[in-house]
Amino acid sequence: MIQILFFFFAAIAVGAAINVLVQKHVLYSALSLILMLTAVSVLFILLQADFLAVINVIVYAGAIMVLFVFVIMLLNLPEDEDGADRLRWLKFIGIPLGLFFLVLVVTTLWNLEASPGTQPQLVGSPAAIGQSLFTDFVLPFEVTSLLILIALMGAVVFAKRDL
Amino acid sequence: MIEYVTGSEFIVLMIKIFVIFGGVMGALAYLSWLERKLMARVQMRPGPTRVGPFGLLQPIADGLKFLFKEDVIPTHSNRFLFIAAPIVSLVPALLSFSVIPFGPSLQITDLSVGLLFIFAVTSLGIYGIALGGWASNSKYPLMGAIRSSAQMISYELSLTLSVVGVLMIANTLSLAELVTAQQSTWLGIIPRWNIFLQPVAFVVYLVSAVAETNRLPFDLAESEQELVAGWHTEYSSMKFAMFMLAEYANVVTVSSLATIMFFGGWTGPMFGPALLQMALPTVWFLLKVSIFIFFYVLMRATVPRFRYDQLMRFGWKVLLPLSLANIVVTSFVVAIS
Amino acid sequence: MIPIGWYLILSAILFLIGVLGFFIKRNIIALLLSVEIMLNAVNLTFVAFSLQHGKISGQIFVFFVLVVAAAEAAVGLALVIAMFRNRESLNVDRSNLLKW
Numbered sequence: 001m002i003q004i005l006f007f008f009f010a011a012i013a014v015g016a017a018i019n020v021l022v023q024k025h026v027l028y029s030a031l032s033l034i035l036m037l038t039a040v041s042v043l044f045i046l047l048q049a050d051f052l053a054v055i056n057v058i059v060y061a062g063a064i065m066v067l068f069v070f071v072i073m074l075l076n077l078p079e080d081e082d083g084a085d086r087l088r089w090l091k092f093i094g095i096p097l098g099l100f101f102l103v104l105v106v107t108t109l110w111n112l113e114a115s116p117g118t119q120p121q122l123v124g125s126p127a128a129i130g131q132s133l134f135t136d137f138v139l140p141f142e143v144t145s146l147l148i149l150i151a152l153m154g155a156v157v158f159a160k161r162d163l
Numbered sequence: 164m165i166e167y168v169t170g171s172e173f174i175v176l177m178i179k180i181f182v183i184f185g186g187v188m189g190a191l192a193y194l195s196w197l198e199r200k201l202m203a204r205v206q207m208r209p210g211p212t213r214v215g216p217f218g219l220l221q222p223i224a225d226g227l228k229f230l231f232k233e234d235v236i237p238t239h240s241n242r243f244l245f246i247a248a249p250i251v252s253l254v255p256a257l258l259s260f261s262v263i264p265f266g267p268s269l270q271i272t273d274l275s276v277g278l279l280f281i282f283a284v285t286s287l288g289i290y291g292i293a294l295g296g297w298a299s300n301s302k303y304p305l306m307g308a309i310r311s312s313a314q315m316i317s318y319e320l321s322l323t324l325s326v327v328g329v330l331m332i333a334n335t336l337s338l339a340e341l342v343t344a345q346q347s348t349w350l351g352i353i354p355r356w357n358i359f360l361q362p363v364a365f366v367v368y369l370v371s372a373v374a375e376t377n378r379l380p381f382d383l384a385e386s387e388q389e390l391v392a393g394w395h396t397e398y399s400s401m402k403f404a405m406f407m408l409a410e411y412a413n414v415v416t417v418s419s420l421a422t423i424m425f426f427g428g429w430t431g432p433m434f435g436p437a438l439l440q441m442a443l444p445t446v447w448f449l450l451k452v453s454i455f456i457f458f459y460v461l462m463r464a465t466v467p468r469f470r471y472d473q474l475m476r477f478g479w480k481v482l483l484p485l486s487l488a489n490i491v492v493t494s495f496v497v498a499i500s
Numbered sequence: 501m502i503p504i505g506w507y508l509i510l511s512a513i514l515f516l517i518g519v520l521g522f523f524i525k526r527n528i529i530a531l532l533l534s535v536e537i538m539l540n541a542v543n544l545t546f547v548a549f550s551l552q553h554g555k556i557s558g559q560i561f562v563f564f565v566l567v568v569a570a571a572e573a574a575v576g577l578a579l580v581i582a583m584f585r586n587r588e589s590l591n592v593d594r595s596n597l598l599k600w
Contacts, residue, residue: 001167006502010510017517017537026529027297033533034290036514040540045165047507049547052559054279056543059566062286064536064573066316069290071577072529073297074309075584091524098520105512109505122554125275126336132556133563144567151571158578161585 006046013039026077030068037061049124179271180261187260191411192222198460205464225404232400237300240397244298249398249405252291255284256412263419264339266429266445277338278330281420282323285375289315291409299397307396310471311377311384317475318381321482322371328364328493329357329424342428358425361493365425367486372417374478376410379463383471418455419448426451507548514541528583528590532576539569 016036020029037060044053133141168176196211196218203210211218236245262277264270274280289312296308330336333344347355358365374381398406422428431447433440469477514537521534543562550558584590 002165002502006506010506013510014513014517017514020530020533020537021517021521021524026527026533029530029533031290031294033536036537037540038287040514040544043507043510043544044547046502047547047551049550049559049562050274051276051279052547052562054276054283055563055566057283058279058286059570060536060540062283062289063316064570066286066289066293066312067573067577068529068533069293070309070312071580073293073305075581075590077527077529077590094520094523098516102513102516105516106509109508109512122551122556124550124556124559128556129559129563132560136557137560140564144564147567147571151574155574155578158575159581 002046006043009039009042009046012036013043027069027072030065030072033068034061034065037065047124048122051124051126051129176271179269183260183265183269183271184257187257187412187415188408190415191408192226194411194415194456195225195407196222197456198463201457201460202464205461229400229404234401235397235399237397240300241298244294245397246402248291248295248298249402249409250291251294252288252409253405253412255288255291256409256416258284259416260412260419262338263416264342264423264428265448269445270339273337273339276336278326278336278341278420278424281416282319285413285416286316286319288409288413291406295398295406301397304396307384314381314384314471314474314478315375315377317478318371318374318482321367321478321486322375324483324486324490325364325367325371326420326424327486327490328361331490331493331497332357332360338423338428342423342430345427346430354427354430356425356427361425361489363485363489364493365421367482367489368421368425371478371482372421373459373462374474376413376417378410378414378459380466380469381474383468383474414456414459415452418452418459421455422448422451504548504552508545511541511544511548514538514544526591526593528580528592529577531592532573532580536569536573539565 013036016032016039019032020036023029023032038057041053041056041061044050044056199221200210200218211221214220214224236242259281261271262274262280264273292315293308293312296304296306296311299305329341333341335341335344345355345357349355353359373379377384428451429444429448431443433443435443518534518536518538518541521537522531525531525534543565546558546562546565550556580590583595587594
């Protein structure tokens, strides 16, 4: 049963990711990325990380992607023009190389089994995450607040019309 | 986290789903009747009276009208997004009812992160508005959609931060446990509701919830005087009905959350025979939710509208610092005691 | 029970799609979206390994990746807006004034 769920949502994630590349208008790419984010969130739930799954949806799909969609809608971009440039042949080299890399990775990882013996129990509850985040990782946590402040100031400065 | 439901539990779950969602959809239809009647009485006129006694069949007539009306899709609109936007708006609005406890065992599922789940699906509902405005390819919807989505993401911050105080007191994110934490009483009479412990958070939550659902006095994005009808200008018949249903569903969701977090959910005085006692929690819950819905509708009928810059300034400069201060004070009190 | 290798393969596929998108696409916003795909694939790997070793620190690290992704998306989009105001096009190939 859990395998069916895994394959279903993995297929959605991969399909949506490929759709991000294939679409000509960048708004459709952003919407496919939102679909991929929700599929990956369901995979997080299958991996016993339920708090992280919901946080992924709230932060990534609900805030970062809203930012992307706003910028795309306000800039009112036309569809990507078809140009010669350097990318025709890049596609013909890139995709076969990528597939070769993929075959390499898959054959390496295919035989990786679950850890021998019993799998250690992990509950990704908010209590466990909070316990670890505020005792072992409290310094990086405080530094990220500084990081967000700097990003905020940087975004305001860059987007101003006249400095 | 994942549990498998088989056999008779599955049938019970299916019955619960049908009952809850059927009831919710019926309630949404009659919420439109309630709104029209109540607003009419405030404005000293009778409201719908012709269709059935007291106009009670008016939502059914409206539903039939929506089904049979011509479905107009503008020529230069983005067809796929135009049709998808009402669905993207309605599905998250209905999905949040799957974790709301209507009674001690009348809850479809009790997620351990139930409260965050509701906030997650609410933030996904913003896309319905943004895409609906964009896909209509016309200036009023686009302006209305951008303003409305910006307003919603701004007030989402103070909405989620205002409930952190309640979470610190109850130590859990699951909605069923939030309700059962408020079951006892102080001095035998005063119920242990969070409204007495977190009054500031309640006020901030209520104001943010009104702004989050785009209701008066925060509905500049869909007001008639400024923007024709905002992001749903170009929509007709069933798609418009879906947008309206989504808005009412959001209203019922935030009202239910307000009762669960601040007013004890389904707790209330128990009396009477055993059969009555089985139904009494749900009655208390629905009563409290109806009080909030009345409050919403009455506010729509009486209060004037905020201007957009006043709205954004209020959200960022007043509500957000207030909710942060509430978190700081609450954490001090919880840590000391 | 799902072997951990399947999650890693899925994450590798997603990362690869992100890398391909980064090479192929010309629109700057599409490049930023490909970077987000890559970051998500890395998140999936972290959570998978966190389950396998039974430690919560994998999930904590996903938090930090999320924060960095948010900061980078905000600043990146601000730069995109500034670029768009300057030259009216989001094609990366048009931003080649420094080319010799």
